[in-house]
Amino acid sequence: MHASLYVGGEWRPTSVAKPVINPATGESVGTVAGAEPADLDDALATAAAGFRVWSQTLAHERGRRLIDGCRLIRERIDAIARVMTLEQGKPLAEAKGEIATSVDNLEWMAEEATRAYGRILVPRTPGIQQFVHREPIGPVAAFTPWNFPALTPLRKIGGALAAGCSLILKPSEETPLTAFELVRAFHDAGLPPGVLNLVFGRSAEISAHLIASPVIRKVTFTGSTPVGKHLLGLAAQGAKRATMELGGHAPVIVCDDVDVPAAAALAVKAKFRNAGQVCTCPTRFFVQQGVYDAFVDAFTAATRKIVVGNGLEAGVEMGPLANARQLASIEALVGDARAQGARLTTGGHRLGNDGLFYAPTVLADVPDTARMMSEEPFGPVAPIQKVASLDEAVAKANALPFGLASYVMTRSLSRADRLSRAIEAGMVVVNHFTVSTPASPFGGVKESGYGSEGGIEGLDAYLVTKSVTMRLAGEDLQP
Incomplete structure (x- = not known):
């Protein structure tokens, strides 16, 4: 062709x-x-x-x-x-x-x-x-x-x-x-x-x-x-x-009132869509300390179930990275995070020698100094941090010069309203991950x-x- x-x-x-x-x-x-x-x-x-x-x-x-x-x-x-x-x-x-x-x-x-x-x-x-x-x-x-x-x-x-x-x-x-x-x-x-x-x-x-x-x-x-x-x-x-x-670097604020397994399952599906190569992809997870360990465990368990392979094959849920640049970038970002103390809970390696496949990866306890917390990873890796309060989560969410998509997970209408107003982004999504529809505007703020x-x-x-x-x-x- x-x-x-x-x-x-x-x-x-x-x-x-x-x-x-x-x-x-x-x-x-x-x-x-x-x-x-x-x-x-x-x-x-x-x-x-x-x-x-x-x-x-x-x-x-x-x-x-x-x-x-x-x-x-x-x-x-x-x-x-x-x-x-x-x-x-x-x-x-x-x-x-x-x-x-x-x-x-x-x-x-x-x-x-x-x-x-x-x-x-x-x-x-x-x-x-x-x-x-x-x-x-x-x-x-x-x-x-x-x-x-x-x-x-x-x-x-x-x-x-x-x-x-x-x-x-x-x-x-x-x-x-x-x-x-x-x-x-x-x-x-x-x-x-x-x-x-x-x-x-x-x-x-x-x-x-x-x-x-x-x-x-x-x-x-x-x-x-x-x-x-x-x-x-x-x-x-x-x-x-x-x-x-x-570009974006979408934050996800996970409140301590969520149904943890359900929230984790939704987040995993969104995170690894198109192998994480999505400008609105959830990329920085800020989880309140009361549900942090449970969320990391549930997120990791769901991630391990993802079927990776050639996109033309039946049952495949995640394909390869689109080019060698992305593979090299993800390998470098994961290596940097681990060197700075991030805890690998699953993945973290290339899959096979044919094609550009990388295992769906979860990193917990990722420090702010890790490059992937300030550089958009654009790949199948999810960094997760513990936060003590929602004020801390908002501060972290707004700390970067990016403001495309952002996400909030909570059962509280007051929290949903407060956080959606406080986050600096062109698009805020609460309790799901569909950023736009034909009738809604799609765009960002800041850089x-x-x-x-x-x-x-x-x-x-x-x-x-x-x-x-x-x-x-x-x-x-x-x-």
Whole structure:
């Protein structure tokens, strides 16, 4: 399978074909094209032309075209999920779930396209009317990571295209095949040429080229905080709006009134989803001392039951890490924590020599000085700390510069309210781990970025406000 460029409604051959590697086997599962500067210039030109057409297309029609694409993706979900598992490693059931959730998000946004409301202002002067219009901002450059090859591209496609913008999508070269299949569905659904374009290549070169172009009016990025800051610097040179969904290090505050086995079971399922390679993944567990030992034991027992293996095999609950960088990073972070006194209760080692598998790992009594308490681990390791009070837990939760997702587990409504208000994060979840729905905004604060995807905020991110003041016809012109 080959992921080619898609520019101006046409699949474009290139001289570059980089292999795409299956992290479970180390074998190539396809190739991905690489864009040259001329390809990027063509993508910019066609995005500009596509915007002129798409922005003038009625919102109802834009929504119908997006729904047509969703229908095709749903029909092809089994095939696309298999592609995702081959190139990214997550279990097949997770891949299908990701695609289904992604389409739900896109369908909701397609319907929201008809609700980009303006307003009429109450006049202050006789004969003068004032209107506020909401209009698409223009062509968008979108950059997405490897951990959610369907969810992150479709969030950006949904918001931009529903608003009336055209878009140039640049996914990760490590998971290009899923994005290729998604774009092909929109092509087959009859999306007008230039509205959606797909490019691959060296990230630094493509981002610099696209963001510097006067054609691009908006930048949207999901990925690490350092890269996000760099792209913000590029966008600032053109005073371009940006949405940044950056790194997190989600705290979990476990209160001493919980049902310990149930709380631990829920937390384990969330922690090891996608092998822990989730920006909203629970990563720092702060457990009140009254239930600390019981929680560690229950969490460890549930973790030991996780079935690790090739995501295409039946019964597998956790696949490999997506690339060798992540494996090396987790090995280093676990080694550092253990050297500083953390207590290993399970895992802590690589599994086998084939593929990039790492055992689901639990570390108790992790000191604040361990690197994984300040650096997002982005892998299958759960550090747990004991806290004497909820005030201490909140202080630890807010101690880092990140503020994406956070979690609270308690039976007390007053505690739930108090903690959800006190934690500095864009999203707080109480007694479960589903961070967002199609109707809710998804985004962070502090160094976890700004702006939101999803919900009415996700459409608003691609709209600009225009104020129109009009003297009514028939009124005498006065100086």
